[in-house]
Amino acid sequence: MEENIKKDNIRKEENIVYKKTKLMTDKVLSYCPGCGHGTIHRIIMEVVDEMGIQSETLGIAPVGCAVLAYEFMDIDMQEAAHGRAPAMATAMKRLMPEKYVFSYQGDGDLAAIGTAETIHACNRGENITMIFVNNGIYGMTGGQMAPTTLPGMKSSTSPYGRDIVTMGNPLKITELIAQLPGTYFVTRQAVHTPANVRKTKKAIRKAFENQKLKKGLSFVEVVSNCNSGWKMAPVQSNEWMVENMFPFYPLGDIKIEGELVK
Amino acid sequence: MKELRLMKGNEAISEAAIRAGCDGYFGYPITPQSEILEYLMLEKPEERTGMIVLQAESELASINMVYAGAACGKRVMTSSSSPGISLMQEGISYMAGAELPGLVVNVVRGGPGLGTIQPSQSDYFQATKGGGHGDYHIITLAPSSVQEMADFVKLAFDLAFKYRNPALILSDGAIGQMMEKVEFDEHRPRFTDEEIRKNTPWATTGKTPDRERNIITSLDLDPARQEIHNIKLQAKYRKIEQDEVRFEKIACDDAEYVFVAYGTSARICQKAIQLAREKGIKVGLFRPITLYPFPKKEINELSKKVKGMLSVEMSAGQMVEDVLLAAERNIKIEHFGKMGGIIPSPAEVVEALEQKIIGG
């Protein structure tokens, strides 16, 4: 009895310490259980909410699992052709410099088919925020090899493991674009633990604030899981990510205020 | 104030864009149309009207910049020549699917492949039948003078916004490079933010509390909804076909024969008419100005009054298929054209008329 009263007393509006931001729509996410996309979507929307910039924010959804990102974020959004989000973001920001513009892309989108757009938007130092979700695989099309698939890693198009002699090396696009003078803030984060989610959110916040300060391009890579593509349970996939992805894609800031720190 | 200038067709496109209230140009160099970007860079339209100009990393980037700008309710454009336009087809298809009003200029050169840098009309199929993947059309205007290069920029923008559909100016290397006098309209102001919100309420301008969020996409995974969208697009195309046909008739009143030609070929045909009439051959010119929508009805009516039609194109014969579909089948209809970037001479055109139509 006392227990029930206690619970009712706790469940009051004023006692809420965490609630999904209202800038995430009520639509059920189309992602697999445990997929990092949902978390990344949510923290972007939390940043937009906390900065009070919903009416000034324009987002770009990619081709890939996040193709329907516009269903979940309650902001004006455009759906890109595969790989072209940075070109679109360029035009949107140039035409509407007072808006906050962000692109949201996966590894195939950003680092394979869209490599040219990625590098040139970064090199021009467009005053935008690029979110890059790297899970080392093509999730939506069914787990094919991506530009970021690890050496030896199995996928449906590298069924015996990625052979770097015939299939090439995984592309560290984030390190690559960090070399370009146009990038201002480049970081690699993850969302598999509460501490990492907090760090990633802080990085995204910084990336949006950089736009306000007209600092140039901010690039936030989020190393994430693909439990369906990797054929693992969600928690297991996060563990695998820590053991295998992080040594190759180490977390942390790569470039701060235009200076390489790694 | 109207202003008279002597300039290249390509430059006329650029100057007309600034004066038409264009918000942004995104392009990549390719012969024979690089003067469009060069003129804009030299002219600093950002200082004149606030129009932005950007040299993109590719035609793929250019067209997707146009997609994004159009999705923000802005008047935006790109230009290229045939190989570059092929690269843009994906983006144009997405624009058609998402119903975005942008302007693409194709200063056509001969193909296939890298082909030649000389003028051609071999992109007619690509321009009028869709070009990219999926069931769609883009409004296609064919200028035959530097004046029309200028005039059609504003017209194309207006039609694009009227129908929420991409529009194409299908020119060629001859008109792009040719210098003629051209009269420019006064500057039309760019859209204000207020006008964009009012006239293009679907545009992504930032979600305000008074409306639902705006989403620009060409994707719908639900087949039933996708088909509804397809049907809606087709209805729009039928409306365009009904209301937006443009053409010019020259010396057709007493004509026994007719040249059907657009762009540079139409200019050649005008001289050919003169040569033919000196020989006593009563020939006129039917010049489609809109290639899509194609003037089917008008060609059909004309075909009832003449003995034959010669479709003169700098191609292996593309528009002739539309002429054949439109015209009555009891008259002689043939194609004459040159390929490889060669412009036929008026004498060759008259000879072709005599051999293929009159004597054929």
Added chain:
Amino acid sequence: MAKVIGEIVVDIERCKGCEVCIAACPVNAIGMSNEVNSKGYHYMQAINDKCTGCTNCAIVCPDGVITVYRVKI
């Protein structure tokens, strides 16, 4: 010494049972239900009174199904 009591409310129908939250809970206060929601997923729930309202579960939840309350007593 002030004690902190937490409480979670789960949007059961949106939970996909990924269990990422369970790995994130520092006090082992959550577990999976025996029942399933209408999509057939076992959903996360509080399994004891140890919750401190630290919000970790809600922060890592990809589907944003957890609302966290906290009071000091």
